[in-house]
Amino acid sequence: xxLLRSEADVDDWCRSHQEPRGEVLPLAHVxxxxxxxxxxxxxxxFRGRSIDSAHAIFREVGLDSNFWLG
Amino acid sequence: xxxxxxxxxxxxxxAIYHFFVExxxxxxxxxxxxxxxxxxxxxxxxYHRLHRGHAILLEPGTDDVRMANPLSAVPTxxxxxxxxxxxxxxxxxxxxxxxxxxxxxxxxxxxxDGGAPVRYAxxxxxxxxxxxxxxxxxxxxxxxxxxxxxx
Numbered sequence: 001x002x003l004l005r006s007e008a009d010v011d012d013w014c015r016s017h018q019e020p021r022g023e024v025l026p027l028a029h030v031x032x033x034x035x036x037x038x039x040x041x042x043x044x045x046f047r048g049r050s051i052d053s054a055h056a057i058f059r060e061v062g063l064d065s066n067f068w069l070g
Numbered sequence: 071x072x073x074x075x076x077x078x079x080x081x082x083x084x085a086i087y088h089f090f091v092e093x094x095x096x097x098x099x100x101x102x103x104x105x106x107x108x109x110x111x112x113x114x115x116x117y118h119r120l121h122r123g124h125a126i127l128l129e130p131g132t133d134d135v136r137m138a139n140p141l142s143a144v145p146t147x148x149x150x151x152x153x154x155x156x157x158x159x160x161x162x163x164x165x166x167x168x169x170x171x172x173x174x175x176x177x178x179x180x181x182x183d184g185g186a187p188v189r190y191a192x193x194x195x196x197x198x199x200x201x202x203x204x205x206x207x208x209x210x211x212x213x214x215x216x217x218x219x220x221x
Contacts, residue, residue, distance in 0.1 A: 001161040001162045001163040001164075001205050001206065001207050001208075002161070002162055002205065002206045002208070003147075003148070003162035003165075003180050003182055003188070003203055003204075003205055004182060004203070004204055004205070004206055005182065005201065005202070005203060005204070006202070006204060007204065009182075009204075010204065010206045013183070013206065014206075014208075019208050020208065021206075021208075022206060022207045022208040022209060022210065023206075023207045024204050024205070024206050024207070025204065025205050025207070026202070026203075026204055026205075027162075027166075027190065027197065027199055027202075027203040027204065027205060028197050028199070030162065030163050030166055030205045031166045031170075031192070031197045033163065034140075034163060034164075034166035034167045034169075034170040035170045037167065037170070038139075038140055038164075038167040038168075038170040038171040039170050039171070039173070041087070041139075041140075041167075041171045042084065042087055042088070042171055042172070044081075044084060046080070046084075047075075047080060048075070048123065048124075048125060054211065058211070066210075067207070067210045067211065068210075068211050069211070070210060070211070070212055
């Protein structure tokens with residue numbers, strides 16, 4: 001996942017790296033996602049992430065497109 | 071993503087994370103065997119089970135940890151200063167994953183396509199980013215584990 005300055009820069013990046021365009025999130029939204037995804041990573045009870053629990057996290061932070069849930 | 075890992079496997083995984091954060095690099099199999107007082111071969115098997123279960127990522131054909139998400143064993147464009155240490159994150163998302171995982175303030179230095187470093191921070195649970203940044207996720211979630219380095 002690559003840091004860029006703007007949506008326009010994403011298009012340029014995809015062209016120059018010959019990569020398809022995926023989803024673009026503001027950095028503040030990524031902070032929300034990081035907290036939900038990684039907050040329990042060093043909890044002694046952490047036992048990995050099932051697909052269902054991953055989907056639940058995406059929904060929790062408002063990511064409900066096919067890109068995340070497909 | 072979740073395979074039949076044992077409680078001991080998960081305990082080794084957690085010990086890898088603690089060592090990684092403490093030493094700014096992942097532990098070798100030998101270091102983990104010594105730290106946990108487990109024989110070398112058993113620890114090696116755990117490393118490879120954790121790799122197959124996507125709990126860590128090993129360098130191909132080795133016992134060396136390349137990733138323990140969000141931590142990277144190799145230099146990347148995302149460097150995180152946290153609790154007096156410098157840690158590399160695997161990607162832009164993981165640069166925020168490290169302060170999320172450690173529940174600590176952090177300063178992040180990132181480069182965009184090899185340009186001059188840009189900085190952002192987590193302070194008191196809030197993102198401080200002077201400029202507006204975005205993160206591009208090129209790969210849909212269901213393909214993330216096909217090639218973690220590329221993802």
